[in-house]
Amino acid sequence: MPVKLNTTHSACNLGFIFDENLTFSDQVSSLSKSCYLHIRELRCIRPYLDSKTGSTIAASIVHSGVARNFSQGVRNSVIFSSER
Numbered sequence: 001m002p003v004k005l006n007t008t009h010s011a012c013n014l015g016f017i018f019d020e021n022l023t024f025s026d027q028v029s030s031l032s033k034s035c036y037l038h039i040r041e042l043r044c045i046r047p048y049l050d051s052k053t054g055s056t057i058a059a060s061i062v063h064s065g066v067a068r069n070f071s072q073g074v075r076n077s078v079i080f081s082s083e084r
Helices: 025-044 051-082
Strands: 010-013 016-019
Touching: 016 025, 025 051
Parallel strands: none
Antiparallel strands: 010 016
């Protein structure tokens, strides 16, 4: 009796989103949405910030998002490989 498998466009494993072509486009999209959301939240305090401070905070949000995303994937892969 044949077994029917359901396929999916992408899957999350070790903190990264892998798509069917391994382009990481879903991962980049997810990270972009997260950073955009946080940058939009800056609008609440924007009237109290000068341009340079606002730019610095926005850049920090993006850099921390990328670093957090990368370190989470590395940490998860180290944990996974040590469990073997």
